[in-house]
Amino acid sequence: MTPPPTAGPLHGTRGIVLTQAWAGNWCTALLGMMGADVIQVEFRGRLDSWRGDYSAPIMAGIRDLPTAEYSWNCNPLYNSVSLNKRCITLDLGTPEGVGVFRRLVVYADFVAENFSPRVLGNLGIDYDALAKIKPDIIVASLSAYGHDGPWANIPGIGGTIEPTAGQSALLGYVDGPPLNSGQMYPDPIAGLYGVLGIVSALHHRERTGRGQYVDLSMQESNLSIVGDAALEFTMNGTQRPRLANRHTTFAPHGIFGTLGDDRWVALACESEAQWSALCDVARHPEWRADPRFVTNAARKANEDALEAVISAWTAEADRDDLVARLIGAGVVAAPVLHSLEVAQDAHLRARGVVREVEHPEVGARTQSTLPMHFSRTPANIVRHAPLQGQHTYEVLDELLGMTSAEVDELVRLGVSGTGPPDGADLGAI
Amino acid sequence: MTGALDGTRVLDISTTTAGAWCTRLLAALGADVVVVEGPSGHPLRAIAPFDATGSSIPAAYWLADKRSVTLDLDTPDGQATVRRLAARVDILVSSYRPSELAARGLTYADMATPALVMGHVTPHGMDGPLAEVPGNDLTDAARSGWASINGNLGREPLKPAAWGGSMCSGVAAAGAIVAALFHRDRHPGEGQEVDVGEVEVLAGMFAPALLRSVYANEPYGRRDSADSLGGPVPVKDGHFALTLSRAHFWRDAMNLLGLTDLAEDPRWGASFYRQQHRDEYSKRVTDAMSEWNKADLFEELAVRRVVAGPVLTMAELAANEHLRERGFWLKPEDDPDSPEMPGTPFKLSDTPLALHHAAPKPGAHTAEVLREMEASS
Incomplete structure (x- = not known):
């Protein structure tokens, strides 16, 4: 099923990227997995928060491995969202560091970053400055609130954008307060949109020779994801209540407990035929005739009672057996897989999306890779997240022809290197 | 100024939120998108809530900026028309499972157009053990692990709010499709199939929790309670x-x-x-x-x-001065009486995104689109 490894649709393009944390790192990792040569430029004095703190211990389960050396190379957060990149370090706070960066940009098709809006300008490498060096450059900024408007310089991260993009107010139990999701999901949403913005700009440049600036606001991109609820307000004047797992239209539509600890089934009926089939699987044919459940509209109006009878039934069932019987009967159903089950999932492995990736310090671990399949340009080469500064010598030689003695000099000056910069306060960086 | 996909033609035979959002984004980028609706209308038109006239609000959002043709894909005539239309577009977007496409004669091979980019966005992708299993936004969240870490410990796991998983899959599919166009720019005539599984998109969005769990060799769980570091x-x-x-x-x-x-x-x-x-x-x-x-x-x-x-409500966001100054809320260019709609998710300086048209009435462009097809054949 898995075709031979070949480069993806973006083969032949290169990004020099300053991306960090989740949104930016995952955006450029996706581009890397699609075939772009993505070179991450790290700023050691401002360690990527997803590499952790320099002073943090290597996490339990990894720290005893003989190969595990530095916590910042063994952080699962960073390593999960940084596949298919090379990494160099440059101190962009020094003239030498910025000088090397500007020389590299000449060889780039796109630059991406997710600093606060003022940072690039302060470093002298914003879009206008880079376009003077490379007129058709594409520069993408993924920021909290975009690069103009009154909130432009207010910082934000996924956990604060989820509330300010209207998502938290919609997420939660029917009887409960607003919630944030289990991780900072506004980040990968911005990352996916960043991919669309950058590939659209690459396509336009290919046709016209023109570069451009991509201004992505995490708030706006995340609000677009719940835009139907925004439009509900502008059209009907109503704030959609929190629905938990319920659907605006169909019932049942939910997640119900089964036998065992923390084992759940997701099930939904999107037609009367599916409801009828569910009644058969449940061996409760009388539900079909129950006036509370006789039509979708009746089930929606009596959803608490509907969920009570379904919960009582599923509580006595084995999760996987139940899912198999529901799917066999044509009902929309799935097990709620926990993370280690996802890592072993036969379907995701058969598709090549979940697979082992060998990492120099951590060894072979199961990772989630590119969720896109291309028939002509399969994009199925996966490389581990880079160690900090792993490719400094290689990239500076390959693109700029710098000798190892010249790079040694940058290291001696503290402009490049690995690990915490000299004199750093490890706890406070 | 024009959009990055100006002059690009898209035929959308998808029936799902993910497919509709994918083509809506392509339209925002400038593509001419024709959506195919069955005789009883697009299934998304049945999704609540509804406005005062009884029209679906989510459909107004998802189907905006497209032209609509009515075709019955369960008839040979309808299928043949799709094949003829597909021969004159750049991109075809489908949400059908492999067997559903084969039964209708609507596979990529059936299109016999090597330059065509055909995007599939389906719950489980076009091959593998689950390819024929139906799914939706809820089961996407369940199978990807996404739900297992969302919500409170001791209560049921939660899927994303609204249609989050489907919408994200639509974004991913649009990105993959434009990447395939980029390949075709550099290799003229080389179209291909692009296959995006919704569960896989959410599994990608679950990657940090997954790898942390793999390193620790224990499942990543839900929180025991909300605190200020974890949420509101x-x-x-x-x-x-x-x-x-x-x-x-x-x-x-x-x-x-x-x-x-x-x-x-x-x-x-x-x-x-x-x-x-x-x-x-x-x-x-x-x-x-x-x-x-x-x-x-x-x-x-x-x-x-x-x-x-x-935590901002939609009322607060509609009044938000920052979004106002950014020009986020848009009315369709051809419908000044329309309510304001959420605008574009990012800005491109040289090829601005736009909202050109309100959602069409079902089949509003059938004659026009078929006339164009006849004229070009």
Whole structure:
């Protein structure tokens, strides 16, 4: 099923990227997995928060491995969202560091970053400055609130954008307060949109020779994801209540407990035929005739009672057996897989999306890779997240022809290197 | 100025939110998108809530900026028309399972157009053990692991709000399709199939929790309770999240809240230390926050350049001065009487995205589109 490894649709393009944390790192990792040569430029004095703190211990389960050396190379957060990149370090706070960066940009098709809006300008490498060096450059900024408007310089991260993009107010139990999701999901949403913005700009440049600036606001991109609820307000004047797992239209539509600890089934009926089939699987044919459940509209109006009878039934069932019987009967159903089950999932492995990736310090671990399949340009080469500064010598030689003695000099000056910069306060960086 | 996909033609035979959002984004980028609706209308037109005239509000959002043709894909005539239309477009988008496409003679091979980019966006992708199993936004969240870490410990896992999983899959599919166009730019005539599985998109969005769990060799669970670092907590007039990620955010926020001992002790500067010892400060921080209004707290933290998240309602977002100044809310260019709609998710300086048309009536462009097809054949 898995075709031979070949480069993806973006083969032949290169990004020099300053991306960090989740949104930016995952955006450029996706581009890397699609075939772009993505070179991450790290700023050691401002360690990527997803590499952790320099002073943090290597996490339990990894720290005893003989190969595990530095916590910042063994952080699962960073390593999960940084596949298919090379990494160099440059101190962009020094003239030498910025000088090397500007020389590299000449060889780039796109630059991406997710600093606060003022940072690039302060470093002298914003879009206008880079376009003077490379007129058709594409520069993408993924920021909290975009690069103009009154909130432009207010910082934000996924956990604060989820509330300010209207998502938290919609997420939660029917009887409960607003919630944030289990991780900072506004980040990968911005990352996916960043991919669309950058590939659209690459396509336009290919046709016209023109570069451009991509201004992505995490708030706006995340609000677009719940835009139907925004439009509900502008059209009907109503704030959609929190629905938990319920659907605006169909019932049942939910997640119900089964036998065992923390084992759940997701099930939904999107037609009367599916409801009828569910009644058969449940061996409760009388539900079909129950006036509370006789039509979708009746089930929606009596959803608490509907969920009570379904919960009582599923509580006595084995999760996987139940899912198999529901799917066999044509009902929309799935097990709620926990993370280690996802890592072993036969379907995701058969598709090549979940697979082992060998990492120099951590060894072979199961990772989630590119969720896109291309028939002509399969994009199925996966490389581990880079160690900090792993490719400094290689990239500076390959693109700029710098000798190892010249790079040694940058290291001696503290402009490049690995690990915490000299004199750093490890706890406070 | 024109869009990045100006002159690009798209035929959309998808029936799902993910497919509709994918083509809606292609339209925003400038593509001419023709959506095929069956004789009883697009299935998304049945999705609540409805406006005063009984029209689906989600459909108004998802189907905007497209032209609509009515074709019955269960008849040979309808299928043949799709094949003829596909021969003159750049992109075909489908949400059908492999057997459903084969039964209708609508596979990529059936299109016999090598330059065509055919995007599939389906719950489980076009091959593998689950390819023929139906799914939706709920089962996407379940199978990807996404739901397992969302919501509270001791209660049922939660899927994303609204149609989050489907929408994200639509974004991913649009990105993959434009990447395939880029390949075709460099290799003229080389179309291909692009296959995006919704569960896989969410599994990609689940990657950090997955790898952390794999490293620890234990499942990643749901939170036992909300605290300010994990999500919104109550303040005077609503809820507020203070998910502090950097040392100076913590120091400046704690000083503002009057918790100077937490601000000054350097141990609390490291995020891993805060995560491990959250029980030691969580209640104090929450209590201090409860004395504030969300707007005041946001403003004071913004002055200090600290990340902060007031929980905003759609009414607050509709009135939000920042989004107003950014020009986020849009009316379709051809419908000044339309209510404002959420605008574009990002801005491109040389090829601005736009909202050209309101959602069409079902089949509104059937004659026009078929006439164009005849004229070009």
